[in-house]
Amino acid sequence: MKYLDEYRDPVLARKLVAEIHRVVTRPWTLMEVCGGQTHTIVKQGIDEALPAGVRMIHGPGCPVCVTPLEQVDKALAIAVRPDVVFTSYGDMLRVPGSTTDLLALKARGADVRIVYSPLDALRIAVANPDRQVVFFAVGFETTAPANAMAVAEAARRGVDNFSVLVSHVLVPPAMTALLESPNNQVQAFLAAGHVCAVMGWTEYEPIAARYHVPIIVTGFEPLDLLEGILMAVRQLEEGRAEVENQYARAVRREGVPLAQRQIFEVFEVGERKWRGVGEIPRSGYRLRDPYARFDAERRFDVGEIRTNEHPACVAGAILTGEKVPLDCTAYGTLCSPQRPLGAPMVSSEGTCAAFYAAGRGLGVTRTPLPVTPLVQVASLPARGAEGTP
Numbered sequence: 024m025k026y027l028d029e030y031r032d033p034v035l036a037r038k039l040v041a042e043i044h045r046v047v048t049r050p051w052t053l054m055e056v057c058g059g060q061t062h063t064i065v066k067q068g069i070d071e072a073l074p075a076g077v078r079m080i081h082g083p084g085c086p087v088c089v090t091p092l093e094q095v096d097k098a099l100a101i102a103v104r105p106d107v108v109f110t111s112y113g114d115m116l117r118v119p120g121s122t123t124d125l126l127a128l129k130a131r132g133a134d135v136r137i138v139y140s141p142l143d144a145l146r147i148a149v150a151n152p153d154r155q156v157v158f159f160a161v162g163f164e165t166t167a168p169a170n171a172m173a174v175a176e177a178a179r180r181g182v183d184n185f186s187v188l189v190s191h192v193l194v195p196p197a198m199t200a201l202l203e204s205p206n207n208q209v210q211a212f213l214a215a216g217h218v219c220a221v222m223g224w225t226e227y228e229p230i231a232a233r234y235h236v237p238i239i240v241t242g243f244e245p246l247d248l249l250e251g252i253l254m255a256v257r258q259l260e261e262g263r264a265e266v267e268n269q270y271a272r273a274v275r276r277e278g279v280p281l282a283q284r285q286i287f288e289v290f291e292v293g294e295r296k297w298r299g300v301g302e303i304p305r306s307g308y309r310l311r312d313p314y315a316r317f318d319a320e321r322r323f324d325v326g327e328i329r330t331n332e333h334p335a336c337v338a339g340a341i342l343t344g345e346k347v348p349l350d351c352t353a354y355g356t357l358c359s360p361q362r363p364l365g366a367p368m369v370s371s372e373g374t375c376a377a378f379y380a381a382g383r384g385l386g387v388t389r390t391p392l393p394v395t396p397l398v399q400v401a402s403l404p405a406r407g408a409e410g411t412p
């Protein structure tokens with residue numbers, strides 16, 4: 024398949040692995056930011072093919088996983104209202120709230136619908152003027168332009184029965200919070216290529232300089248990740264700390280200014296809580312005042328939200344790279360994709376789901392770096408249009 028097969032070539036993959044082994048002289052710890060990258064690394068066994076002492080830890084870049092429990096509970100409180108059509112990307116439907124999830128509400132009769140774009144939700148609002156239509160606006164900078172466009176379009180057309188429940192999070196503040204943590208282990212980042220495709224990488228330059236940490240803008244295919252790792256370990260070995268772009272076929276330094284203008288017409292930067300991590304200053308988007316009437320949190324009084332995480336779930340430590348799923352006592356026993364206890368097992372980008380799909384710790388015999396689909400232990404939601412990018 025053009026544009027995919029050439030980034031999965033096993034001969035080139037082994038050459039890149041050999042070059043990484045040649046370059047590395049010391050132990051290093053790298054973090055890939057994005058859950059899509061985590062899935063490729065774990066599925067292909069890329070981490071297991073690296074030199075001893077070079078460790079990949081898996082970052083917080085799964086937007087579904089870091090959506091705070093309070094927001095999930097608010098979504099549930101809004102979705103049960105008889106006057107509401109609640110719309111969302113498919114991967115939010117099984118994320119456990121304190122007591123239930125959106126899919127269970129749907130089964131009990133709530134009008135919860137999967138959409139493939141916020142503009143689909145807007146179309147539902149136009150077609151149903153007597154109903155309140157709410158879209159769950161979750162995601163990193165990648166989903167923000169489309170969500171901003173839907174709100175701007177609702178304002179332009181006067182669609183007053185449309186609103187958004189916003190839970191947008193931003194990558195650079197999360198990287199900064201990780202680097203400032205007393206438990207930080209990260210010495211280099213593989214930044215998320217799709218986020219940088221929208222935002223560029225100028226925001227990462229001060230982080231690289233201040234914390235002396237190499238940041239490689241990296242794609243999602245096996246060769247992308249191996250080349251990103253090679254660029255990172257080269258910098259570490261040479262004592263450099265710069266932003267470099269591995270994903271040159273998709274990312275420019277300035278990103279896409281048109282998309283950024285759309286975001287900042289509708290959103291402004293504000294505080295945001297991350298599930299399992301806590302509040303990170305200036306780490307999310309909220310609606311600007313001229314668009315506040317489209318804010319579902321203002322439109323619906325959901326009362327006091329008391330959250331209740333499952334006591335066995337260590338998702339916070341997973342999302343900050345302090346633990347891996349195999350450290351969780353519930354992994355593969357109490358918690359599986361069929362019966363998830365926490366968001367990292369639900370989402371198509373979650374680290375726990377990535378480990379489970381690759382059979383890690385489940386007694387499945389694996390070969391590192393086959394650069395082809397490996398085992399399919401679990402039946403996971405399909406990636407792509409129905410997931411949160």
Ligand code: SF4
Nearest residue numbers: 336337351358365375
């Ligand atoms: S395996 Fe399940 S319970 Fe354990 S951290 Fe992951 S999501 Fe939470």
